[in-house]
Amino acid sequence: MKIKCPKLIVLFPLFLFSGCVPSSHLHRSYFQEQPLGKQSVLVQTSDAGAIYLLDKVTRIVRSDSSSELIVHQIIKINRESGKKFAEVQIPYNQTFQKVKIDFARTITREGKIIKLKRNAIHTVTPASLAPYAALYSSLKVKTVSMPAVELGSIIEYQYRILQKKSLMKNHFWDDFYFQSEEPLVVSKYILVLPKSRTFKKLEKEINSPEITEKGGQRSYSWEKRDSAGLIREPEMPPLKQVLPLLLISSVKDWEEVASWYYTLAKEQMVADEPLKQEVFRLIKGKKTEREKIRAIYNYCSSNIRYVGLEIGINGYQPHQASEVFHLKYGDCKDKATLLITMLGVAGIRSYPVLINSEHQIDASLPSPSQFNHCIVAVPDEEKYLYLDTTAEICSFGDLPAEDQNRDVLIVKEGKAILVKTPLYRAQDNLCTRKIEINLKEDGTISAKVGVATSGFFNLAYRSSFRYLRTIEQKKFLSEDLNRVCPGAVLAEFKISDLTNLDQPVEENYSFSVENYAMRMGNKLLIKPALIEAVRSTALVAEEKRNYPILFQRCWEKFENVLINLPDGWEAETLPEALLLRHPFGEFEASYQKTEEGILYQRKFRISQPEISILDYQEFKNFYKKIAYQDRKEIILTKTPK
Structure with a gap:
């Protein structure tokens, strides 16, 4: 199964025509596979919205490196939620792909075959890409509305994608997942290639293939049966990290990948005169190399719009740097190439970095398909400074959590360097909140709040507020406050300049809440x-x-709350302080009487980006103790006159 993840365009083009195959062939194809469903316990017991009776992909690699991908799927619709499969949206790249449909139809509960009509098929440019047609006009989506889909009906189709040549000369690669959120009765991947061709493979939770030979070809067939649908868990790792999978690649080593990508990218690192002049303007007056890097990074982040395409979707070759500079938009590899080119004009060396922003790669299997993103590395003494300009709200020196702690491939002038990006410490991702509360006898409070951020929280606050008008910012904060303090009325609000990436976000506001404190007699x-x-x-x-908890980042929150009591009131009972320390995190809550009233301090730290299954029970107890502590109340009493 090809997995569709956020920002990922799966290259499964589908071009369906009514009556393209005689109905007798369709009928025979369905009933050849139907026994698979009848014999499966999954079909009889599953309450899933849909069940894949068959998910089969055949990859044929030819001696001239052209290839063909044949996809055959049979899906039974069980519940209303399964009807989503009636709307098929297949993105593809028309530059290097040609599609042929073998058959497609819906089979009703009564066994009636309903053919697809021509007017149910449309080819469109994705709405999100329409403004960027100058660079991405080859990316299309084939939309297909399958007919007569009801509960109990079956959707079946088979199509093939013919690719003229390999994206990397004389090489091929592919991936296939043997599980999804829907149950799979039969999941099958077949690789057919000349006997002389060799490849490497990575098999996770699947059996070794059945190998057959015919003529000058050798076939490898992997199959997995009766896979229950995956049940999602909160904050679990991405699907690609947990599903049974097969990765194949004919690439010999990472040096081949680095040399290939360097050749593609190097010829696009072209600086015309306007680009050079812009670089000279940006670095004018900058004395150190770091100041120059910061100025150029900020320009590329803030002034070049990011088009959210994963590397590989629009091919692997970036567009020319000067073209991206003038159009003011590009995908990850385009923005990385522009940054490298501009740094080069300033006399600063930097290199492309291929990375997977969703999960770790497996270094034992060299393949371009293991990457979905491209950033930049600048040599920094014996280490590297990593820059990701696709994160338009990320300050210089910070790195999005998706880029941290990843095994990456630095393409250093055609040479491969496999390294791991840094994992920022909890104290690097800090949110500090200072609150002063004035409490009245009737339980009403008025509060002044000041927030300071760094790292992840700087990025998060900038993301939440940057694209909102002032009135929308106030509305957003007011709604957020009312989620935690029902009845909160926002009074004043001020936030720092969100367009200035060099200034961490600071926020100051005041609000009031009636009856926040509960009055019980005196x-x-x-x-x-x-x-x-x-x-x-x-x-x-x-x-x-069943899966770890994935935070992806370490972080720390600190809250300092001063509660000013009304005249004649004092603290009768303070909650006991709490200190929890574990390898994965810490929590501390303290309560102290002061001349003004009460000082409450709260610190919550996550020290590991992932909580393993083995540590889950310990973390569960840790988390529940924090929740219980956060509910505790201070009891105040009115002193006699």
Whole structure:
């Protein structure tokens, strides 16, 4: 199964015509595969929205490096949620792909075959790419509305993609996943190639292939049966990291990949005169190399719009740097190439970095398909400074969490360097909130809040507010406050310049809430965890997990809350302080009487980006203790006059 993930365009073009195959052939094809479903316990017991009776892909590689991909799928619709499969959207690149349909139809519960009509097929340019047609006009989507899809009906189609030549001369690669969120009765991948061709493979949770030979060809067939649908868990790793999979590649080593990509990218690193003049303007007056890098990085991040295409979708060759500079937009490899070119004009060396922003690669299998993103590395003494200009809200020196702690391939002038990107420490991703609360006898509070950010939180706050008008920013904050403090009325609001990537985001605001503290006779009960608190334990609701908890980043939140009491009131009972320390994180809550009233301090740190299954029970107890502590109240009493 080809997995469709965020920002990923799966190259499964589909071109369907009514009556392209005689109905007798269609009928025979269906009933040849139908026994698979009848024999499966999954079909009889599953309550999934749909079931794949057959998910079969055949890859044929020819001696001239051209290839053919044949896809055959049979899907049974069980529930209303399964009807989504009636709307087929298949992105493809018309530059190097040609598509032929073998057959496609819907089979009703009564066994009636309904052919697809021509007017149910449309070829469109994705709406998100329409403004960028100058660079990405070859990317299309074939939309198909399958007919007469009802509960109990079956969708079946087979199509083939003919590719004229390999993207990397004399080489091929592919991947296939043997599980999905829907149950799979039969999942099958077949590789057919000349006997003389060799390849490397990575098999995860699947059996070795059945190998057959015929004439001058050798076939490898992998099959997995009766795979239950995957059940998602909160904050679980991406599907590609947990599913049974097959990776194949004929590439010999990473040096081949690096040399190939360098050849593709090098010829596009062209700086015309306007580009050079812009670089000279940016670095004018900058004394150090780091200042120059920062200025050029900020320009590429803020002034060149990012088009969200994964590397490989629009081929692997970036567009010419000068073209991207003038059009002011590009995908990841385009923006990386422009940054490298501009740094080169400034006399600064830098290199493309191929990375997978969703999951770790497997270094034992060299293949371009293991990467979906491209960033930049600048030599920094014995290490590298990594720059990702696709994150338009990421300050210089920071790195998006998706790029951290990843095995990457630095393409250093055609040479391969496999390294791991840094994992930023918890204290590098810090959110500090200072709150002063004035409490009235009726339980009403007025609060002044100041927020300072760094790292991930700087990026997150910038992302939340940057593209909103001032009135929308206030509305967004007001709604956010009311989620944690029902009835909150926002008074003042100020936020730092969000377009200045050199200035970490700071936020200041004030608000009031009636009856926040509960009055009980001559006592008041108030929760000091006003904004930051664990209000839901859904993350640890299950007794056990099948997958790790993936935070992707380490972080720390610190909250300092000063509660000014009304005249004549004092703290009768303060909650006991709590200190929790584990390898994966820390929590500390303290309560202290002061001359003004009460000082509450809360620190919550996650020190590991992933919580393993083995550590889940310990983390669950840790998380539930925090939630319980955050609910605790301070009891105030009115002193006699």
